[in-house]
Amino acid sequence: STMELRDGTQGGTRPVKHFYDPSNPDIRRNPYPIYEHIRTREPVHYNPILQAWMVFGYEQAQAMLKNSNASSRRAELLAKKVPAAVRDKAKTFTQTANDMLLFLDPPEHRRKRHLTARPFSMRMVRRLEPTIRDMVDKALKRIADQGRFDMVHDLALPLPLGVIGAMLGVPESDRHTLKTFSEAMSLMVNHPKPSAEMVVQGSEGMEALFAYFRDLIAERRRQPQSDLISEWIKVEEQGDLLSAQEVLVNGCLLLFAGHETTTNLLGTGLYNLLRHGEQLQRLREEPNLIESAVEEMLRFESPVQMVTRIARADFVASGKQINRGDPIFVVLGSANRDRRHFNDPERFDITRRDSRHLAFGYGEHFCLGSGLARLEAKIVFEQLLEFFPSLSLAADQMEWKPDIMNRGLLSLPIAFETH
Numbered sequence: 104s105t106m107e108l109r110d111g112t113q114g115g116t117r118p119v120k121h122f123y124d125p126s127n128p129d130i131r132r133n134p135y136p137i138y139e140h141i142r143t144r145e146p147v148h149y150n151p152i153l154q155a156w157m158v159f160g161y162e163q164a165q166a167m168l169k170n171s172n173a174s175s176r177r178a179e180l181l182a183k184k185v186p187a188a189v190r191d192k193a194k195t196f197t198q199t200a201n202d203m204l205l206f207l208d209p210p211e212h213r214r215k216r217h218l219t220a221r222p223f224s225m226r227m228v229r230r231l232e233p234t235i236r237d238m239v240d241k242a243l244k245r246i247a248d249q250g251r252f253d254m255v256h257d258l259a260l261p262l263p264l265g266v267i268g269a270m271l272g273v274p275e276s277d278r279h280t281l282k283t284f285s286e287a288m289s290l291m292v293n294h295p296k297p298s299a300e301m302v303v304q305g306s307e308g309m310e311a312l313f314a315y316f317r318d319l320i321a322e323r324r325r326q327p328q329s330d331l332i333s334e335w336i337k338v339e340e341q342g343d344l345l346s347a348q349e350v351l352v353n354g355c356l357l358l359f360a361g362h363e364t365t366t367n368l369l370g371t372g373l374y375n376l377l378r379h380g381e382q383l384q385r386l387r388e389e390p391n392l393i394e395s396a397v398e399e400m401l402r403f404e405s406p407v408q409m410v411t412r413i414a415r416a417d418f419v420a421s422g423k424q425i426n427r428g429d430p431i432f433v434v435l436g437s438a439n440r441d442r443r444h445f446n447d448p449e450r451f452d453i454t455r456r457d458s459r460h461l462a463f464g465y466g467e468h469f470c471l472g473s474g475l476a477r478l479e480a481k482i483v484f485e486q487l488l489e490f491f492p493s494l495s496l497a498a499d500q501m502e503w504k505p506d507i508m509n510r511g512l513l514s515l516p517i518a519f520e521t522h
């Protein structure tokens with residue numbers, strides 16, 4: 104279907120011939136052509152299938168994420184996804200979403216973020232570096248021993264969970280329990296239309312996580328250690344402590360926000376290095392390009408493709424009338440390929456300078472874990488290239504996750520040689 108739509112910001116009237124259809128498998132494999140098609144015609148666009156506004160342009164994405172009418176209080180959108188039959192079972196989920204940093208607006212957001220972020224400093228992250236190096240080293244040795252390597256299963260999935268566990272102060276022996284619960288929770292939260300079964304399992308997972316963190320918090324109250332849970336318990340600002348409930352919710356939030364995102368960065372990051380062999384070669388020759396290489400991985404295949412907001416009032420954006428209650432999807436993965444902002448954006452170029460991509464978001468909710476995610480990726484790719492003198496893709500066709508919000512590979516089989 105062809106629709107005539109006026110494009111106020113870029114001049115001229117050009118028809119949007121193709122819509123973004125989240126159920127189309129071609130789009131899931133490669134969403135970038137459709138992003139570009141719509142972005143160059145109508146950077147703020149109403150999608151009739153999602154029944155939501157989608158923001159495709161870089162400038163427009165920044166503006167939307169700075170717009171106080173675009174609210175993060177979107178827990179009710181999450182609640183709406185839950186099938187009526189199991190709404191009761193999902194109470195923990197629908198109620199606590201309201202307490203998470205990600206789903207709050209200022210001024211409440213600012214207070215909580217400040218308290219949460221203080222112990223989550225670069226100092227804390229750097230203290231984790233030897234632990235991360237050790238975890239990666241052990242994983243690589245295991246891979247060499249078993250003679251088979253799947254980047255997603257052997258490294259990208261377990262590492263971020265181990266790191267968050269270590270940071271929070273979860274003992275190693277309990278981390279597999281965390282994994283089961285957090286996966287069930289993420290599936291429920293990220294799925295556009297979760298089944299009753301997903302909701303029941305996800306809610307049970309979330310409740311189990313809560314019970315686990317409650318015990319851990321009680322223990323750290325009695326005997327503080329040098330972990331994040333102990334630090335949060337100590338945090339005090341103008342006599343204003345983070346409540347026990349907030350510490351609990353923060354623990355779950357880190358698992359939710361920091362696990363799958365980092366997994367996807369590590370998986371697609373390696374995939375893109377291997378697909379662009381000359382870039383991989385360049386990185387082997389100039390290891391000090393590692394930091395800009397990680398930034399390019401984040402820009403080129405942004406793990407968080409979209410963040411959502413909800414209009415809290417009627418307002419106009421890029422000439423479009425947005426009504427109170429309308430859902431808004433800010434498509435970071437499209438903004439990061441906008442040729443009005445990036446030179447030759449379809450090129451994967453690890454030497455790119457001054458990228459200022461939006462992969463970690465923008466404004467009030469800018470990712471709290473960006474320093475940690477960058478450090479993990481740096482260590483993984485440094486050690487991977489050093490450990491394996493030769494790496495290549497061991498399959499022709501990769502399978503992408505059936506998720507429009509998070510872009511990641513289901514598996515990534517790798518052929519390798521050791522020294």
Ligand code: HEM
Nearest residue numbers: 204205360361364365368406410463464468470471472476
């Ligand atoms: C927020 C991306 C890793 C913790 C965000 C947001 C994005 C993002 C786009 C903003 C969401 C919004 O505006 O609605 C990523 C990516 C990661 C990553 C791409 C990995 C490559 C992590 C890690 C942690 C973390 C490792 C912690 C262990 C958080 C938290 C927030 C957040 C707590 C909420 C901040 C707030 O609402 O004020 N992240 N993230 N993230 N991220 Fe990350």
